[in-house]
Amino acid sequence: MVYTPDIMTLKQHPVIFFALLLILSLFSFIFAMLTGSVCIPLQELSNLLSHTASPFYHSLIFDLRLPRAFAAFTAGALLSLAGVLMQVLLRNPLADPYVLGVSGGSALAALLSMLAGLGSFWLTGSAFLGALASIFLVFSFAHSQGGWTISRLLLTGIILASGWGALISFVLVIAPAERIHGMLFWLMGDLSYNRPVLPSFIILLLGLAGSLVISRQLNIMLWGDLQAGSLGVDSRKLRTIIFFLSSLLTAGAISLAGSIGFVGLVIPHLVRLLIGNDHRLLLPASALTGGSLLVIADTMARTILAPQQLPVGVLTALIGVPLFLYLLRRSH
Amino acid sequence: MALALESLTVSVGGKSVCRQLSMSFKPGEFWGIMGINGVGKSTLLQCLMGLRKADSGKVLLDNTPLLTYKPIERARKMGLMLQEYEYNFPCSVMEAVLIGRHPFVHSLQWENNKDKNLARQALQKVALDSFSERSINTLSGGEKRRLNLATLLTQNPEYYLLDEPVNHLDIKAQLDVLTLLQHKFKTRYCGIMVIHDPNLAWRYCDHILLLDNGECISGEAKSILNTENLSRLYQCPVQTLKNQEHTIFIPHKNDLHLTTND
Structure with missing residues (x-):
């Protein structure tokens, strides 16, 4: 598929674009802080700053909503960055962070820890380790005969993903009924658990910094290995870096929020449309856009049927599917 | 100062491209490489560029083995215009041309005005200067070919490796491009071009290398052709x-x- 961004106006004004994204990020956090089963008036925000807010609102915002919004922002930014990198690695604008089966390995490990009745810390840890195990499996299988091609990598990832899928189904079948609900939430992507955000946030900062350092090389990789090589880019080394970087970012997101779908596919698409394919702009813009939109989606997920909460993955898919189909139509 | 081959043996898919080939390409020379389809002309260019290993023998760039150069150092001295490119993620014409400056710009820096001026001059040379803000997906096959050449001109290496640079070009554009290259290679630059048309090779190249299933004949164009x-x-x-x-x-x-x- 050939992907043609045709909105070039924002591309000419990156400063305005980033200013708008910062405003969007700020808006998403304010929206998340004020909205929920209990709505907080806007005025309370200024009371919070002057330390005159009621303890109830204070606790609601600082103990519940802000940490959750922060987690959503981190997960959204991680998935979007991972999506951009995976699209470069596979030189395909339809690639997403889960295409190589990282989420499957992670989900299986998370479900097994739920099955064993382990706590939130172990759940996060095992999800992360499951993702890493999956990454190394894909890498070593795809590399087995020296060098790798995109098709071998993709095929290895897809085959492993279907293997993980079968094992996940098996775990769901044998799991006791009272644990199934939590497992399904995790599989669809869920931010309602209070999980430690800091490790994932550190991964986000390091991943963003690392990918920005190689961002011009990413632009050149889009032209193919031979062109990259003739311009002095060691494409084999760079591909390995991109593979591990995007996998690590995905592992950070999954261990924080489960398998949230569509963010890693649609956000890079959307931002490519708006600002083009220069990764020096695309990477930070995708992180900000993905982060903000996941904060907004998660706030809606816990509000629409309040007090009942929806898994945020359901909402991102419900928004993502029509948006993606629309972008696909526009792309020709 | 030369790109020299020492007993170079290259094969692809079990088929010999060249055997024990020793020769050199010097600045001021414009070489044409000719041979039937599938004889390994592009493979040889990739070997000369250090992107593919030879079976045996060496490629020396200015008396130093090519493979000892760091990729980025090599790209400052040599550039390759490929036969085909991937255009899955289009950018503007200017962005596409500016990637030629990659070997000269630090990884944390952006291209400066000097780089942009070089890109504009290159676009002007291939008559694409009015296209700089257009998406590359809106270009025709011939325009894309001129864009690829502009990227190489922006890189401006000492050794130009060109894989069928006049593909898709109309007859006037072919002459324009080859005249531009011929003029360039009369100075301190060296051109090594894969070409099929013996008439264009006769008219523009001063040296020819014929690849014939592992056997190579090289020398001055007028005597080889x-x-x-x-x-x-x-x-x-x-x-x-x-x-x-x-x-x-x-x-x-x-x-x-x-x-x-x-």
């Missing part, structure tokens, strides 16, 4: 038409009898 060599190379009778200025090679099949009206 003759009916005997070309007929053997392409396994097809080639005749010549000559006047005071030009020699024109006309290939024809054995069973075809050309008349003046054909």
Whole structure:
């Protein structure tokens, strides 16, 4: 598929674009802080700053909503960055962070820890380790005969993903009924658990910094290995870096929020449309856009049927599917 | 100062491209590499660029083994225009041309005005200067080919490796591009070009390398390009038409009898 961004106006004004994204990020956090089963008036925000807010609102915002919004922002930014990198690695604008089966390995490990009745810390840890195990499996299988091609990598990832899928189904079948609900939430992507955000946030900062350092090389990789090589880019080394970087970012997101779908596919698409394919702009813009939109989606997920909460993955898919189909139509 | 081959043996898919080839390409020379489809012309160019390993022998860039250069150092001295490019993620024409500056710009820096001026000049040379803000997906095949050349001109290496640079170009654009390159390679630059048309090779290249299933013939263009060599190379009778200025090679099949009206 050939992907043609045709909105070039924002591309000419990156400063305005980033200013708008910062405003969007700020808006998403304010929206998340004020909205929920209990709505907080806007005025309370200024009371919070002057330390005159009621303890109830204070606790609601600082103990519940802000940490959750922060987690959503981190997960959204991680998935979007991972999506951009995976699209470069596979030189395909339809690639997403889960295409190589990282989420499957992670989900299986998370479900097994739920099955064993382990706590939130172990759940996060095992999800992360499951993702890493999956990454190394894909890498070593795809590399087995020296060098790798995109098709071998993709095929290895897809085959492993279907293997993980079968094992996940098996775990769901044998799991006791009272644990199934939590497992399904995790599989669809869920931010309602209070999980430690800091490790994932550190991964986000390091991943963003690392990918920005190689961002011009990413632009050149889009032209193919031979062109990259003739311009002095060691494409084999760079591909390995991109593979591990995007996998690590995905592992950070999954261990924080489960398998949230569509963010890693649609956000890079959307931002490519708006600002083009220069990764020096695309990477930070995708992180900000993905982060903000996941904060907004998660706030809606816990509000629409309040007090009942929806898994945020359901909402991102419900928004993502029509948006993606629309972008696909526009792309020709 | 030269790009030298020392007993270079290259094969692809079990088929020999060259055996024990020793020769050198020097600044001021414009080489044409010719041979039938699949004989390994592009493979040889990739070997010369250090993107593919030879079976044996060495490529020396300015007396130093090519493979000891860091990729980025090599890209400052040598550039390759490929036969085909991938365009899955289009950008503007200017962005595409500016990637030629990659070997010269630090990884944490952006291209400066000098780089942009070089890109503009390159676009001007290939008559694409009015296209700089257009998406590359809106370009025709011939325009894309000129864009690829502009990227290489922006890189501006000492050794230009060109894989069929006039593909998709109309006849005037072919002459324009080859005149531009010929002019460039009269100075301190060296051109090594894969080309199929013996008439263009005769007119623009000063040296020729013929690849014939592992056997290589090289030398000055005017002595190498003759009916005997070309007929053997392409396994097809080639005749010549000559006047005071030009020699024109006309290939024809054995069973075809050309008349003046054909």
